[in-house]
Amino acid sequence: GAVVSQHPSRVICKSGTSVKIECRSLDFQATTMFWYRQFPKQSLMLMATSNEGSKATYEQGVEKDKFLINHASLTLSTLTVTSAHPEDSSFYICSAKQGHWNTEAFFGQGTRLTVV
Amino acid sequence: RKEVEQDPGPFNVPEGATVAFNCTYSNSASQSFFWYRQDCRKEPKLLMSVYSSGNEDGRFTAQLNRASQYISLLIRDSKLSDSATYLCVVTGSGSARQLTFGSGTQLTVLP
Numbered sequence: 001g002a003v004v005s006q007h008p009s010r011v012i013c014k015s016g017t018s019v020k021i022e023c024r025s026l027d028f029q030a031t032t033m034f035w036y037r038q039f040p041k042q043s044l045m046l047m048a049t050s051n052e053g054s055k056a057t058y059e060q061g062v063e064k065d066k067f068l069i070n071h072a073s074l075t076l077s078t079l080t081v082t083s084a085h086p087e088d089s090s091f092y093i094c095s096a097k098q099g100h101w102n103t104e105a106f107f108g109q110g111t112r113l114t115v116v
Numbered sequence: 117r118k119e120v121e122q123d124p125g126p127f128n129v130p131e132g133a134t135v136a137f138n139c140t141y142s143n144s145a146s147q148s149f150f151w152y153r154q155d156c157r158k159e160p161k162l163l164m165s166v167y168s169s170g171n172e173d174g175r176f177t178a179q180l181n182r183a184s185q186y187i188s189l190l191i192r193d194s195k196l197s198d199s200a201t202y203l204c205v206v207t208g209s210g211s212a213r214q215l216t217f218g219s220g221t222q223l224t225v226l227p
Binding site: 006032036042043046049091104107108109 | 220
C-alpha cells in the first residue's frame with residue numbers, strides 16, 4: 001500500500017509553546033488529508049479535513065486558531081498545535097487519500113504529544 | 117446517538133476460537149465501509165473493505181447489511197497475533213469522504 005510518513009513520532013514540549021507535526025505522502029499525491037486525535041482508550045476523532053491549496057475544514061469543537069493546518073502541496077500537510085497545554089497531550093494521526101471517491105485512507109505512524 | 121457504534125468489548129478468547137464483532141452506523145447515505153486494526157500505540161491499518169455481497173480474506177469474513185445499517189467481522193481460528201483493537205469505519209457522504217471511526221472493540225486472544 002501507499003506510504004504516509006508522519007514526523008515526529010514523539011514530542012515533549014513545555015506548556016505555552018507550539019509544536020508542528022508533518023504528514024507526507026511519499027509515493028502518491030494526496031488530494032485530501034485528515035487529522036485525527038486519539039485519547040487513551042478512545043477512538044480516533046476527526047479534527048479537520050485538509051485539501052491542498054484551500055483552507056481546512058474543522059470539525060465542531062476544534063479550535064482552528066489553536067490547531068493550524070496547512071496543506072501547501074499534494075504531498076505535505078502540517079498541523080501546528082499553538083500555545084500547547086497539558087490537555088492537548090494526545091496521539092495525533094494523519095491520514096491521506098489519493099482520490100475523493102471511496103478510496104482507502106493510509107495513515108501516518110502518529111505523533112504522541114506530551115505537554116508538560 | 118454516535119454515528120458508528122460497536123460492541124464495547126473487550127473480548128478475551130482462547131486461541132482457535134471464532135469471534136464476531138458487530139457495528140451499526142446511523143447515516144444511511146454512508147458510502148464505504150471498512151474494518152481497520154489498531155495495535156496499541158500504533159496507527160490504524162486497513163484490515164479489509166466491506167462489500168454488500170460479503171467478502172472473505174483468509175480467516176476473516178466481513179458482511180454488510182445496508183437495510184439494517186449493520187456491519188460485521190468474523191474471525192475464525194483466532195491467533196495470538198489477532199490481539200488488537202478492531203475499528204469499524206464508515207465513509208461519509210460528503211465530497212471528501214472522510215472516515216468516521218467506531219470506538220473500537222478490543223480483542224485479546226489467550227494461549
